[in-house]
Amino acid sequence: MQMTSAPHLLAEDGPEYARILGDALRHAQDRPDLEGVGDRLNTEQLRTMALNATALITAAAATEYEHYVKARADLRAASATVPEGEQYGDTSSATGPGAGIGAVLTVLTPLLAGTAAVIFLLVGYLLKAVSPSLAFGDSMVVAGWFFAAVAAAAILVAAIGLLVTALRNGSTSLAAEDEEQELPEEVARAREAWRHALLERGILPFLRDALADPTAGPAARTPHRSPNRIPKIGYSRPDFSGPEDGPSAGPRPTFTSPDFTSPDFGGPEHRPE
Incomplete structure (x- = not known):
């Protein structure tokens, strides 16, 4: 799950924020x-809410965090002035050309010695099979077993070297993990003050408010609706009813067609009397 970035929280401190939240x-x-916890909201729901509100929660400990970041930056600036070999305990023999030659010999010696042993043994035993009285075949077999012993010894040395390297790297990683426990007192105090402020003034109040909010529960987020209920959109349909249904229903007006009669006149031969 990805944490929402906060403007006042560096990316390297994001895992620390998630760890403090997880512990809470x-x-x-x-x-x-x-x-x-577990009644209205479970642990994962609270974790998601807190990760989405990272900026809001970490703002409660912004002062302590700024002091911690400044102290850490000063420590790194001071460490940058120390030579790299002295800072990490490296020696010239570990990074010099001798180490490279030793690594090459460690890899090539078993391969070359093993190949020579196979060749000498194969040729020697073939010569002895063809001509048992030939002394050259015995010499080839002896040489083959010699190179076989060299290959076995080289493999043993390479295995010991790998074991020593693994142990050395393991101790280096453990030292890196314990580095924050060996921080100077000022940086350690600043980090602890930020952690405490983040927990007490940021994370715990946020969780309390989330649990106290009655609308935070799953039931409140899915209100019950009647299946026959149609939600109003903002207007209602007009009431179409007949005129006789209204309270002021009265007699309908009557209309009679006009009496159209033909005009009482005619042509010249029919003049009115």
Whole structure:
């Protein structure tokens, strides 16, 4: 799950924020103010809400975080002035040309010695099979077993070298993990102050508010609606009813057609009397 970035939280401190949030949710049952976890909201829902509100939560500890970032930057600036070999405990023999030659010999010696052993043994035993009285065949067999012993010894040395390298790298990684425990006192105090402020003033109040909000539960987010109920959109349909249904229904007006009669006149031969 990806955490929403906060403008005042560096990317390298994002995992630390997620870890503090995880610890708070993991021990939520031990805190009386977070006893509602699991009723309306479960742990994963609270985690998602808190990750989406990273900027809001971390703003509560912005002062302590700025002090911690400044102290850490000063430490890194001071460490940058130390020579790299002294800072990480490297020696010239570990990175010099001798180390490269040794690595090449460690890889090539078993391969070359093993190939020579196969060739000498194969040729020697073939010569002894063809001409048992030929002394050259015995010499080839002896040489083949010699190169076989060299190949076995080289493989053993290479295995020991790999084991030593693995142990050295393991100790280096452990030292890197313990680096934050060996921070100077000022940086360690600044980091602890930020963690405490982030938990007490940011994460825990946010979780309490989320649990206390009655609209945060799943039931509140899915209101019950009657299947026959049609939601109003903002207007109602007109009421079409007959005129006799209204309260002021009265007698309908009557209309009679006009009496159209033919005019009482005619042609010249029919003049009115």
